[in-house]
Amino acid sequence: MDCKIVGNGSADIIHEIEKLKLDKKEIENRISKLEAQLKADEAVQMKANQACSSYDSILDGHAVSSNGLTPGMIYRYSRHLLLPDFGVEGQINLAKSSILVVGAGGLGSPVVLYLASCGIGCIGIVDSDIVELNNLHRQIIHPEAYVGHAKVKSAAAACRAINSSINLVEHNQALQASNALDIVSKYDIVVDATDNLPSRYMISDCCVVMNKPLISGAALGLEGQLTVYHHKGGPCYRCLFPTPPPTAACQRCSDSGVLGVVPGVIGCLQALEAIKVASGIGETLSGRMLIFDALSSRIRIVKLRGRSLQCFACGDHADFTQQSFQSFDYEGFTQSPMSDKARPKLSLISDSARITSREYKDLIDRQEPHILVDVRPAHHFKITAIPESINIPLSALEDQISLVDSYLKEVAKDSGKSASLYVVCRRGNDSQRAVDFLSKNGFPLAKDIIGGLESWAQDVDPSFPIY
Amino acid sequence: MQLTLEFGGGLDLLCQSVKIHHVDVTPNVENGKLTLRDLLSWVRTSLIKERPEMFMKGDSVRPGILVLVNDCDWELCGGHDTELEEKDVVVFISTLHGG
Numbered sequence: 001m002d003c004k005i006v007g008n009g010s011a012d013i014i015h016e017i018e019k020l021k022l023d024k025k026e027i028e029n030r031i032s033k034l035e036a037q038l039k040a041d042e043a044v045q046m047k048a049n050q051a052c053s054s055y056d057s058i059l060d061g062h063a064v065s066s067n068g069l070t071p072g073m074i075y076r077y078s079r080h081l082l083l084p085d086f087g088v089e090g091q092i093n094l095a096k097s098s099i100l101v102v103g104a105g106g107l108g109s110p111v112v113l114y115l116a117s118c119g120i121g122c123i124g125i126v127d128s129d130i131v132e133l134n135n136l137h138r139q140i141i142h143p144e145a146y147v148g149h150a151k152v153k154s155a156a157a158a159c160r161a162i163n164s165s166i167n168l169v170e171h172n173q174a175l176q177a178s179n180a181l182d183i184v185s186k187y188d189i190v191v192d193a194t195d196n197l198p199s200r201y202m203i204s205d206c207c208v209v210m211n212k213p214l215i216s217g218a219a220l221g222l223e224g225q226l227t228v229y230h231h232k233g234g235p236c237y238r239c240l241f242p243t244p245p246p247t248a249a250c251q252r253c254s255d256s257g258v259l260g261v262v263p264g265v266i267g268c269l270q271a272l273e274a275i276k277v278a279s280g281i282g283e284t285l286s287g288r289m290l291i292f293d294a295l296s297s298r299i300r301i302v303k304l305r306g307r308s309l310q311c312f313a314c315g316d317h318a319d320f321t322q323q324s325f326q327s328f329d330y331e332g333f334t335q336s337p338m339s340d341k342a343r344p345k346l347s348l349i350s351d352s353a354r355i356t357s358r359e360y361k362d363l364i365d366r367q368e369p370h371i372l373v374d375v376r377p378a379h380h381f382k383i384t385a386i387p388e389s390i391n392i393p394l395s396a397l398e399d400q401i402s403l404v405d406s407y408l409k410e411v412a413k414d415s416g417k418s419a420s421l422y423v424v425c426r427r428g429n430d431s432q433r434a435v436d437f438l439s440k441n442g443f444p445l446a447k448d449i450i451g452g453l454e455s456w457a458q459d460v461d462p463s464f465p466i467y
Numbered sequence: 468m469q470l471t472l473e474f475g476g477g478l479d480l481l482c483q484s485v486k487i488h489h490v491d492v493t494p495n496v497e498n499g500k501l502t503l504r505d506l507l508s509w510v511r512t513s514l515i516k517e518r519p520e521m522f523m524k525g526d527s528v529r530p531g532i533l534v535l536v537n538d539c540d541w542e543l544c545g546g547h548d549t550e551l552e553e554k555d556v557v558v559f560i561s562t563l564h565g566g
Binding site: 103105106107108193194195196197200217218219220221223224225240241242243244245246248249250251252253256258263289291293296300301302303304305306395 | 475476477486517518520521529530531532533535538539540542543558560561562563564565566
C-alpha cells in the first residue's frame with residue numbers, strides 16, 4: 001500500500017515536472033521574444049539617434065562619376081543639373097544635406113514632398129498627430145487610406161513612393177523642449193511647419209541654441225507669411241516678437257478656417273527657401289518677410305529689422321543655454337497650448353445657468369415652451385444648426401437684443417405659458433459669454449447648453465454634422 | 468496728408484473687414500508733421516471699430532503686430548518717431564501661427 005502510494009506519488013511528481021518543464025519552455029520563449037523586440041526597438045532608436053547620414057548612404061555601393069553623382073542621380077536630377085546657377089554642385093549639396101520638417105500638416109505636406117523629390121539626402125519628419133478626414137483638403141501628402149494612422153508614417157510612405165534613394169527618419173512624437181535638442185542636433189536645417197504659437201517660440205529658440213537656420217512659414221484663412229530666421233546674422237523669431245501676443249489674437253485653422261491651397265503655396269515657398277539654404281544658391285528671405293494675400297493675389301516682401309542686440313535668445317549678452325532652453329515653459333510663456341486641437345474651456349457662468357445637451361433634448365420632448373438662440377457667426381449657422389434655433393451672432397447680440405424679447409413673447413403667446421431662453425454655440429464658450437451678457441441685460445434666466453453643438457452631436461444626435 | 472493704410476493677418480477684422488484704407492490725416496498744427504505715434508492714435512480713434520485692445524497696448528501696437536512703412540519694418544526707420552510723408556503706405560500686420 002505504501003508502495004502504491006509512493007508509485008502514485010512519483011507519477012504525480014513526474015507529471016508535475018513535465019508540466020513545469022512546459023511552463024519553463026513557454027516562459028523562455030516569451031523571454032526570447034521580448035528580448036528580440038527590445039533589440040529591434042533599440043535598433044530603430046539607434047537609427048533615429050544617429051546623425052542623419054545622407055550622402056554616403058545614398059551612394060551606397062553605386063559607381064560614382066568624377067563629379068560625385070551616380071548615373072542614376074544624373075538622370076533623375078538632370079533638369080536641376082541643367083540649371084547653370086544650380087548644377088552639379090547644387091545637387092551634391094542637396095544630397096549632403098539633412099533637413100528636419102516640424103509638422104506634417106498643411107505647410108509640411110508640400111515641404112516634405114518637394115524635399116523628397118529634389119534629393120535632399122536625409123529628411124526627418126516630426127509630428128505626433130494622426131491623419132483626420134478634415135485634414136485632407138489641404139494636407140495633400142496624406143491619402144484617405146491613412147486616415148486614423150500617424151501623419152509621420154503617411155508622409156514617409158508618400159516620400160518613399162516618390163524617391164526611394166533618400167533617407168527618411170520618422171519622429172512620431174511631438175517636438176518639445178525636452179526632446180528638441182536631441183532631434184534638431186541631427187539635422188542641418190529646420191523647417192517650422194507647425195500650427196501654434198508656443199511651438200514657434202520653442203523651435204526658434206532651439207535653432208538659436210543649436211545654431212541652425214530656420215525656415216518659418218505660417219498660414220491662416222486666406223493669408224500666409226514666410227521668412228528665414230537665424231541665418232547669416234539675421235534676426236530670430238524673438239528679435240521680431242520679444243513679447244507674445246495676447247491669446248485672443250491667436251487664431252487657429254480649426255476655428256477660423258483656411259483655404260487649402262494657401263498653406264500649400266507657403267509650404268512650396270518654404271521648400272524653395274530650404275533648397276536655397278541647402279544648396280547655397282541665391283538670396284534667402286533672411287531679414288525679409290514674404291506676406292501672401294490670396295484673396296487679392298498680392299505678394300508683399302518687406303524688409304525686417306536685423307538681429308536685436310538685446311534679444312533674449314540671440315542677443316549679444318543673451319544667457320540662453322541648452323539648459324535654459326530645456327527648462328523654459330513655452331506654453332506658460334505664450335499662455336497657449338502646443339496643439340491646434342487643445343481648446344481652453346471657459347468657465348464664466350454658474351452651473352445653475354447651464355444645462356447639458358441631454359437635458360435640453362428632454363425639454364424638447366416635454367414640449368417646454370422656449371427659444372434656442374444660436375450665437376455662432378452666420379456662416380457657421382449655414383453649415384448646420386439645430387432645427388427651430390434662431391441665429392443671433394454673439395457680435396450682434398447687443399444690437400439685436402430686442403429680437404430675443406420678441407421671439408420669447410411670440411412663443412409665450414402661442415403656448416399660453418412663459419417661454420424660457422436657451423443659448424447654444426459650437427463648443428460652449430461663446431454661449432456662456434452670451435448668457436453672461438443676457439443675464440445682465442434683462443434676461444436673468446437665460447441658460448446655455450454645455451459643450452454646445454459638439455456635445456449635441458456626441459450625446460443626443462449622432463447624425464448631427466460636426467465640423 | 469494722403470496715406471494708404473493696410474491691415475493684414477486678421478487686423479482687418481477690427482476695421483469692418485476692410486484691408487486697404489485710403490485716408491487723409493491732418494498733420495500736427497504746430498510743426499506740420501505727422502509721426503507714426505500720431506498715426507497710431509488717429510487709427511485707434513478713427514478706424515478701429517471694435518476691440519481696440521487687439522490693436523493697441525499702451526501707446527504702441529500690441530505684441531505680435533509688425534508695422535511697415537513703405538515695406539520696411541518701422542524699427543528700421545525710427546519707430547514711433549518715424550515722420551510720415553505724403554503717399555506713404557503703412558501696413559499693420561498681425562503674425563500668423565496656423566499651418
